Amino acid sequence: AGRGAQQAARVCHPPGAVLDESTGKVLVVQDRNKTINAWKFPGGLSNPGEDIGDTAVREVFEETGIKSEFKSILSIRQQHQHPGAFGQSDMYIICRLQPSSFSISFCQQECLRCEWMDLEELVRTKNSTPITSNVAKLLLYGYREGFDKIDITMREFPAVYTGLFYKLYHRELPESYRNIT
Amino acid sequence: AGRGAQQAARVCHPPGAVLDESTGKVLVVQDRNKTINAWKFPGGLSNPGEDIGDTAVREVFEETGIKSEFKSILSIRQQHQHPGAFGQSDMYIICRLQPSSFSISFCQQECLRCEWMDLEELVRTKNSTPITSNVAKLLLYGYREGFDKIDITMREFPAVYTGLFYKLYHRELPESYRNIT
Numbered sequence: 001a002g003r004g005a006q007q008a009a010r011v012c013h014p015p016g017a018v019l020d021e022s023t024g025k026v027l028v029v030q031d032r033n034k035t036i037n038a039w040k041f042p043g044g045l046s047n048p049g050e051d052i053g054d055t056a057v058r059e060v061f062e063e064t065g066i067k068s069e070f071k072s073i074l075s076i077r078q079q080h081q082h083p084g085a086f087g088q089s090d091m092y093i094i095c096r097l098q099p100s101s102f103s104i105s106f107c108q109q110e111c112l113r114c115e116w117m118d119l120e121e122l123v124r125t126k127n128s129t130p131i132t133s134n135v136a137k138l139l140l141y142g143y144r145e146g147f148d149k150i151d152i153t154m155r156e157f158p159a160v161y162t163g164l165f166y167k168l169y170h171r172e173l174p175e176s177y178r179n180i181t
Numbered sequence: 182a183g184r185g186a187q188q189a190a191r192v193c194h195p196p197g198a199v200l201d202e203s204t205g206k207v208l209v210v211q212d213r214n215k216t217i218n219a220w221k222f223p224g225g226l227s228n229p230g231e232d233i234g235d236t237a238v239r240e241v242f243e244e245t246g247i248k249s250e251f252k253s254i255l256s257i258r259q260q261h262q263h264p265g266a267f268g269q270s271d272m273y274i275i276c277r278l279q280p281s282s283f284s285i286s287f288c289q290q291e292c293l294r295c296e297w298m299d300l301e302e303l304v305r306t307k308n309s310t311p312i313t314s315n316v317a318k319l320l321l322y323g324y325r326e327g328f329d330k331i332d333i334t335m336r337e338f339p340a341v342y343t344g345l346f347y348k349l350y351h352r353e354l355p356e357s358y359r360n361i362t
Contacts, residue, residue, distance in 0.1 A: 075349055137358045157311040157315065159310075167258070180304050
């Protein structure tokens with residue numbers, strides 16, 4: 001979002017599904033300058049090298065003015081530009097975020113509309129992208145039956161050779177397995 | 182694996198956890214030219230743009246001679262090169278693969294050792310990396326209690342504006358939610 005011309009060629013990506021658990025509403029936007037005004041999750045141009053959660057939180061804030069906290073990874077999206085062509089695809093991460101502010105102030109350059117929409121309405125609307133609709137269904141499943149059903153959560157590990165560290169995202173591992181030695 | 186000098190600066194990554202379900206053994210390697218000979222999952226240099234499953238299958242074959250099939254994503258690894266530094270990290274995907282051949286013929290340039298190791302032994306050995314050990318525990322959990330506990334599975338979607346298509350990886354979504362319209 002708003003990082004200038006050198007990234008103009010890149011597409012706009014949807015990293016942040018921000019759900020207000022107290023109301024069941026989710027933050028959605030419509031892009032400016034698109035022929036189809038489909039509702040989607042906010043996000044912008046993301047740096048593949050950036051911390052996953054930090055990117056999503058920053059992008060959502062820049063695009064909508066909503067502050068949020070990273071909760072989990074919901075989905076990994078891979079876009080194939082030429083079906084079957086070796087090496088022609090991009091990968092993006094869709095995160096689940098919890099809002100800590102609720103007053104929308106959206107980026108007029110990027111967005112045509114931005115609102116808090118009932119999650120069930122987003123699930124049912126024809127006016128969204130297939131990806132948005134699917135992630136909305138996933139989010140509704142988690143909202144109703146527990147986020148542990150949908151979350152890909154994070155653990156941190158030291159790297160062996162280098163003194164660096166890793167973040168590893170995967171399904172929750174039960175205590176009994178985590179503690180095997 | 183073996184893609185020449187232009188990628189020499191990149192680190193060696195572990196994309197493929199190949200588990201032989203009939204024996205409970207998993208494919209592990211030790212890198213050549215490392216001071217610590219820790220067991221890890223095979224893999225090599227991966228193209229971020231390549232199809233996730235194709236990369237893992239190809240890398241495992243090039244490094245170990247084992248043919249396999251992509252089953253799911255197990256984990257997303259993010260390496261931070263400078264803790265706290267904005268934009269200084271890399272992201273890699275660890276896949277679960279099912280072997281279709283079993284006779285090892287490993288790449289001598291890359292590996293010092295390669296073998297089928299009992300999954301429980303890999304979980305318990307001190308001679309592995311923290312990441313390997315954790316993914317081994319996750320795999321053991323899935324092997325014993327059902328891979329649905331650990332798998333991040335794939336669905337394919339059309340892209341709205343472009344005629345391209347997406348692969349979306351996430352937790353299994355129950356039929357009842359998938360069919361909401």
